[in-house]
Amino acid sequence: MSQQPGSAYFLVDARAREIRTTLAVIVDNEPGVLARVVGLFSGRGYNIESLTVAETDHIGHTSRITIVTSGTVEIIEQIKAQIGRLIPVHRVIDLSLDKPGIEREMALVKVAGSGDKRVEALRVSEAFRARVIDTTHSSFVFEITGAPEKIDAFVDLMKPLGLVEVSRTGVVAISRGAEAM
Amino acid sequence: MTQEFTGAEIVIRALKEQGVEVIFGYPGGAVLPIYDALFQDDQIRHVLVRHEQGAVHAAEGYARSTGKPGVVLVTSGPGATNAVTGITDALMDSIPIIVLTGQVPTHLIGSDAFQECDTVGITRPCTKHNYLVKRAEDLARVMHEAFYVATTGRPGPVVIDIPKDVQFKKAAYTGKANVSHRTYRPQTKGDLKRIKEAVELMASARKPVFYTGGGVINAGPRASKLLRELVRLTGFPITSTLMGLGAYPASDRQWLGMLGMHGTYEANLAMHRCDVMINIGARFDDRVTGRLDAFSPSSKKIHVDIDPSSINKTVRADIAVIGDAAEVLADMIAVWKSGRKEAEPQALAQWWKQIDTWRARKSLSYKKSDTVIKPQFAIERLYTLTRGRKTFVSTEVGQHQMWAAQHFHFEEPNRWMTSGGLGTMGYGLPAAVGIQMAHPDALVIDIAGEASVQMTMQEMSTAVQYDLPIKIFILNNQYMGMVRQWQQLLHGGRYSHSYSEALPDFVRLAEAYGCVGLRASTPGELDAKIEEMISIKRPVLFDCVVDPNENCLPMIPSGKAHDEMILPDMVDAPTVSEEGKVLV
Ligand SMILES: Cc1ncc(C[n+]2csc(CCOP(=O)(O)OP(=O)(O)O)c2C)c(N)n1
Numbered sequence: 001m002s003q004q005p006g007s008a009y010f011l012v013d014a015r016a017r018e019i020r021t022t023l024a025v026i027v028d029n030e031p032g033v034l035a036r037v038v039g040l041f042s043g044r045g046y047n048i049e050s051l052t053v054a055e056t057d058h059i060g061h062t063s064r065i066t067i068v069t070s071g072t073v074e075i076i077e078q079i080k081a082q083i084g085r086l087i088p089v090h091r092v093i094d095l096s097l098d099k100p101g102i103e104r105e106m107a108l109v110k111v112a113g114s115g116d117k118r119v120e121a122l123r124v125s126e127a128f129r130a131r132v133i134d135t136t137h138s139s140f141v142f143e144i145t146g147a148p149e150k151i152d153a154f155v156d157l158m159k160p161l162g163l164v165e166v167s168r169t170g171v172v173a174i175s176r177g178a179e180a181m
Numbered sequence: 182m183t184q185e186f187t188g189a190e191i192v193i194r195a196l197k198e199q200g201v202e203v204i205f206g207y208p209g210g211a212v213l214p215i216y217d218a219l220f221q222d223d224q225i226r227h228v229l230v231r232h233e234q235g236a237v238h239a240a241e242g243y244a245r246s247t248g249k250p251g252v253v254l255v256t257s258g259p260g261a262t263n264a265v266t267g268i269t270d271a272l273m274d275s276i277p278i279i280v281l282t283g284q285v286p287t288h289l290i291g292s293d294a295f296q297e298c299d300t301v302g303i304t305r306p307c308t309k310h311n312y313l314v315k316r317a318e319d320l321a322r323v324m325h326e327a328f329y330v331a332t333t334g335r336p337g338p339v340v341i342d343i344p345k346d347v348q349f350k351k352a353a354y355t356g357k358a359n360v361s362h363r364t365y366r367p368q369t370k371g372d373l374k375r376i377k378e379a380v381e382l383m384a385s386a387r388k389p390v391f392y393t394g395g396g397v398i399n400a401g402p403r404a405s406k407l408l409r410e411l412v413r414l415t416g417f418p419i420t421s422t423l424m425g426l427g428a429y430p431a432s433d434r435q436w437l438g439m440l441g442m443h444g445t446y447e448a449n450l451a452m453h454r455c456d457v458m459i460n461i462g463a464r465f466d467d468r469v470t471g472r473l474d475a476f477s478p479s480s481k482k483i484h485v486d487i488d489p490s491s492i493n494k495t496v497r498a499d500i501a502v503i504g505d506a507a508e509v510l511a512d513m514i515a516v517w518k519s520g521r522k523e524a525e526p527q528a529l530a531q532w533w534k535q536i537d538t539w540r541a542r543k544s545l546s547y548k549k550s551d552t553v554i555k556p557q558f559a560i561e562r563l564y565t566l567t568r569g570r571k572t573f574v575s576t577e578v579g580q581h582q583m584w585a586a587q588h589f590h591f592e593e594p595n596r597w598m599t600s601g602g603l604g605t606m607g608y609g610l611p612a613a614v615g616i617q618m619a620h621p622d623a624l625v626i627d628i629a630g631e632a633s634v635q636m637t638m639q640e641m642s643t644a645v646q647y648d649l650p651i652k653i654f655i656l657n658n659q660y661m662g663m664v665r666q667w668q669q670l671l672h673g674g675r676y677s678h679s680y681s682e683a684l685p686d687f688v689r690l691a692e693a694y695g696c697v698g699l700r701a702s703t704p705g706e707l708d709a710k711i712e713e714m715i716s717i718k719r720p721v722l723f724d725c726v727v728d729p730n731e732n733c734l735p736m737i738p739s740g741k742a743h744d745e746m747i748l749p750d751m752v753d754a755p756t757v758s759e760e761g762k763v764l765v
């Protein structure tokens with residue numbers, strides 16, 4: 001039997017496998033709506049790996065929240081149902097179902113250094129198609145876009161080259177193909 | 182030019198348009214404009230409670246006994262925070278209430294002003310939805326939306342936080358007909374394909390059982406009628422949760438009694454051994470399922486619920502139908518009739534025979550006594566002597582609550598109000614106030630414990646003020662009995678702080694409040710005292726002195742399965758595993 005959320009009773013099961021899921025949540029852009037979603041996750045003990053939000057329809061005043069979360073299949077189902085229950089939520093779409101959607105994240109990466117390290121940082125950034133958006137004699141700020149793993153790899157490579165600071169947007173995602181979700 | 186009203190007037194207009202007749206509240210600085218508008222209105226009755234928690238429980242009692250939403254009006258800061266327990270209670274038990282809270286003026290929000298608190302922040306996780314209204318123009322719409330949200334789908338509490346300046350500002354009024362919610366459209370009609378599958382499965386059952394809950398009560402009297410029809414049509418046995426009592430008549434032969442931790446042997450074993458379970462409006466709560474990995478191991482489960490998040494939350498449903506209980510029951514009946522379905526008659530007869538052997542264990546029996554009043558006996562007498570009257574029962578939380586559920590039998594829905602999900606001591610007395618407001622001529626009894634009743638005792642004063650002849654029937658065992666029972670079972674009889682020390686003299690306390698106090702200490706005098714209580718047309722505090730050491734049985738100990746119940750005739754002290762001890 002799989003792990004059951006919300007039970008006061010022991011259910012030991014080490015086998016319950018966790019999956020990672022990206023959810024797109026369309027909400028009314030009203031005060032407190034983000035707090036409702038975030039509070040739901042903390043209150044019910046769900047994970048948030050990343051969360052992004054912005055108004056995507058300025059006329060209809062709806063926002064799109066992209067949440068990357070993880071849990072067993074049962075918990076993911078519960079998360080979707082619980083979010084769907086919030087009153088200002090229009091829709092909850094699981095972008096990991098069927099054909100997985102496309103995920104992108106942007107990061108701003110500051111690297112300081114001189115000499116060989118500086119040259120190497122620039123070379124690596126070209127290989128990753130990162131753009132230099134700020135330069136001084138002793139530093140760069142790179143802008144890089146890609147799947148989260150690509151950004152992880154880039155940041156790891158920059159560590160020995162004088163990585164100073166990283167700022168990431170978190171994942172945004174969309175489904176493939178012609179249809180709207 | 183369209184006519185304009187102050188925010189406070191808009192509140193009152195909207196309440197009236199929504200058909201509100203009674204509100205429960207407590208004034209303070211941040212709601213004075215609304216109280217002023219109330220003063221000038223002669224339609225809405227206001228019940229002044231003695232603590233804001235009481236206002237919410239009263240509104241819950243009102244809502245549950247009428248099917249209409251309950252309304253609460255409290256001030257900012259402490260008024261709002263005092264209401265939080267009641268609001269959480271209403272969320273857990275799906276009770277439609279609207280709580281209006283005052284707030285400091287908009288320009289002071291965030292400045293730690295006097296009696297400011299982040300009401301929408303505090304109540305966000307304990308409401309179905311909440312609003313902070315910053316513009317008077319939005320107020321009418323929000324009021325109507327709040328009633329819609331609170332009463333449709335799975336009902337629940339809605340808080341509207343109204344800053345004081347908004348109560349003064351003028352704006353146009355929007356009528357209910359002109360407001361429709363942007364997003365919220367709960368599904369009420371069940372998927373017919375699923376319903377057909379469910380009926381098919383029911384017809385193939387050899388050992389079926391109906392397991393119903395508060396959802397049937399919330400779906401209105403029609404749902405209870407339809408449930409009765411379907412249960413009789415199929416000939417299946419039926420049990421229900423604490424919250425669902427009364428939807429099916431307890432006097433009926435197909436009724437197995439309540440299930441769960443303190444449910445009957447026959448109900449729990451039928452759940453454990455069934456091959457098809459039909460859950461209508463119940464949520465597989467842990468008080469009901471016991472140990473989940475041993476819960477009804479060989480059954481296929483049909484789950485009908487209006488809340489999609491209830492499906493597969495703790496127990497996997499083989500067939501899930503999302504919809505309103507009444508709608509789905511009506512469709513189930515139609516499908517059953519159209520197929521002229523009949524469950525396996527022989528298998529069903531065999532199943533009933535089996536159930537009758539479980540019934541024969543008489544799991545609700547207890548040792549009678551001539552000298553002390555057994556608490557179960559007290560409830561039995563109370564039930565017998567009030568039978569045939571229009572009686573409403575509320576309870577506090579503890580052993581007395583479970584004994585009431587076991588020994589007071591309900592024939593109708595909306596007659597039984599208890600705090601199930603949150604288990605709030607102090608619920609019953611103010612709930613009785615709300616019930617009596619809605620049903621002035623009915624007999625309203627709060628079956629109480631001496632510890633619980635002291636949590637909201639001050640509402641006796643409310644009952645006296647409004648001539649509400651509520652009866653507070655205290656099973657006084659001088660213990661927080663349920664705590665003492667767990668300490669006996671789980672903690673080696675070390676009764677840490679569970680003795681009700683320094684109890685007031687409830688008879689004299691009653692007199693101090695200006696109502697009537699009665700006491701019964703022996704079985705011999707019980708009937709006469711109960712009769713006297715019923716005949717008194719004023720609020721009564723009844724101190725029923727009962728056996729302090731009685732345990733509430735049967736019981737499924739924590740961490741055990743339905744077939745591991747402790748029955749009253751088991752001599753051995755029940756054992757609880759180390760694992761079981763950490764559970765609640
Ligand atoms: C507000 C609140 N605090 C604590 C508890 C824990 N609790 C559950 S039952 C109980 C004892 C109730 O005692 P009493 O009202 O005398 O009822 P009895 O069990 O003796 O019938 C307590 C303390 C609770 N349910 N609610």
Ligand SMILES: [Mg+2]
Nearest residue numbers: 630631660662
């Ligand atoms: Mg007690």
